[in-house]
Amino acid sequence: MASVLARYRRSLVERTRHHLGYPYNLDFDYGELAQLQHFSINNLGDPFIESNYGVHSRQFEVGVLDWFARLWEIEKDQYWGYITNCGTEGNLHGILVGLSHYSVFKAARMYRMECVKVDTLITGEIDCADFGKKILLNQDKPAIINVNIGTTVKGAVDDLDLVIETLENNGFKGRFYIHCDGALFGLMMPFVKRAPKVTFKKPIGSVSVSGHKFVGCPMPCGVQITRLEHINALSRNVEYLASRDATIMGSRNGHAPIFLWYTLNRKGYRGFQKEVQRCLRNAHYLRDRLRAAGVSAMLNELSSTVVFERPPDEEFVRRWQLACQGSIAHVVVMPNVTIDKLDHFLDELVAKRAAWFPAGGSQIPCIAADVGEENCACTLHRC
Numbered sequence: 499m500a501s502v503l504a505r506y507r508r509s510l511v512e513r514t515r516h517h518l519g520y521p522y523n524l525d526f527d528y529g530e531l532a533q534l535q536h537f538s539i540n541n542l543g544d545p546f547i548e549s550n551y552g553v554h555s556r557q558f559e560v561g562v563l564d565w566f567a568r569l570w571e572i573e574k575d576q577y578w579g580y581i582t583n584c585g586t587e588g589n590l591h592g593i594l595v596g597l598s599h600y601s602v603f604k605a606a607r608m609y610r611m612e613c614v615k616v617d618t619l620i621t622g623e624i625d626c627a628d629f630g631k632k633i634l635l636n637q638d639k640p641a642i643i644n645v646n647i648g649t650t651v652k653g654a655v656d657d658l659d660l661v662i663e664t665l666e667n668n669g670f671k672g673r674f675y676i677h678c679d680g681a682l683f684g685l686m687m688p689f690v691k692r693a694p695k696v697t698f699k700k701p702i703g704s705v706s707v708s709g710h711k712f713v714g715c716p717m718p719c720g721v722q723i724t725r726l727e728h729i730n731a732l733s734r735n736v737e738y739l740a741s742r743d744a745t746i747m748g749s750r751n752g753h754a755p756i757f758l759w760y761t762l763n764r765k766g767y768r769g770f771q772k773e774v775q776r777c778l779r780n781a782h783y784l785r786d787r788l789r790a791a792g793v794s795a796m797l798n799e800l801s802s803t804v805v806f807e808r809p810p811d812e813e814f815v816r817r818w819q820l821a822c823q824g825s826i827a828h829v830v831v832m833p834n835v836t837i838d839k840l841d842h843f844l845d846e847l848v849a850k851r852a853a854w855f856p857a858g859g860s861q862i863p864c865i866a867a868d869v870g871e872e873n874c875a876c877t878l879h880r881c
């Protein structure tokens with residue numbers, strides 16, 4: 499067993515060293531928390547109501563939630579939230595709250611929704627002209643809208659104010675519920691000066707963020723915050739738990755809140771701000787060097803997700819764990835992605851390109867159609 503584990507550890511070290519594609523901060527040190535490994539910490543039930551199971555970490559969970567409530571500007575006595583298992587669970591919960599807000603039965607809620615996809619702009623953000631048209635076709639019912647605070651592939655940020663304006667101008671005032679999916683950027687945007695604000699001072703219903711992405715955590719986790727007024731419609735008391743059932747999962751990871759609490763306290767607002775600024779700087783560096791090497795590349799203004807043409811060599815894609823969709827690939831510049839690491843990647847990419855495209859031009863489709871001509875300074879493709 500010892501040698502199996504040692505080999506596995508070595509492979510983790512190597513895979514961590516060559517990771518660029520997914521939005522996970524792999525740089526953290528939770529050594530001080532090793533003393534808690536021997537406990538089965540479980541926060542089953544509602545974070546604000548103590549269950550009969552005493553090996554929990556609710557005090558840390560509520561501390562983390564208060565931190566996020568302050569970040570997203572909602573008073574302590576006005577919000578409800580919990581630490582989820584991941585960003586996806588936050589989205590599921592946000593939409594679920596949106597549905598229960600409009601009194602649909604829980605069993606039907608998750609699966610019987612009518613879902614309308616809205617077109618996006620070239621940047622990846624929601625096209626509010628199309629959004630306006632689509633809601634007008636559905637005037638007979640209230641709307642639940644998922645607003646993306648950082649899309650997965652292009653790192654686009656939906657214009658929350660314009661989404662609200664579109665709803666209100668089309669007769670939906672008071673008849674909508676907005677869930678903000680801030681899986682990655684939910685914790686980056688507040689620290690970017692020119693970024694539009696996600697705040698409960700606007701008519702939004704919930705915000706979720708992944709804990710293992712920008713914060714960095716050894717296990718997937720997330721944070722979900724909603725308005726307390728919405729949660730009563732959804733929850734019920736469970737005698738067996740001696741708590742309230744308002745979460746999606748039953749048993750809930752009690753270690754995750756302690757990890758999050760630890761990092762939030764260690765770094766604080768200032769620490770996150772510095773990290774966000776460094777990530778954005780490094781992302782610009784990567785985009786500029788890609789373009790200088792003749793690689794078609796784009797970077798949305800508020801984003802550290804650098805999108806570029808997909809390398810035609812699957813082995814190279816796997817080696818750097820690039821996330822790909824169609825003809826594009828991306829690198830998400832997280833706090834652990836240093837200039838050294840980017841240089842290493844870029845040097846390899848440039849050397850490989852000489853072998854992939856001996857005539858000097860790439861054979862893969864240009865991504866100008868995706869990024870818009872004005873964003874693309876690619877020399878090989880004459881965009």
Ligand SMILES: Cc1ncc(COP(=O)(O)O)c(C=O)c1O
Nearest residue numbers: 584585586648649650679681708
């Ligand atoms: C926009 C967006 N929402 C949700 C998720 C899902 O988050 P998780 O992996 O924490 O479930 C992701 C993951 O990358 C994402 O990019």
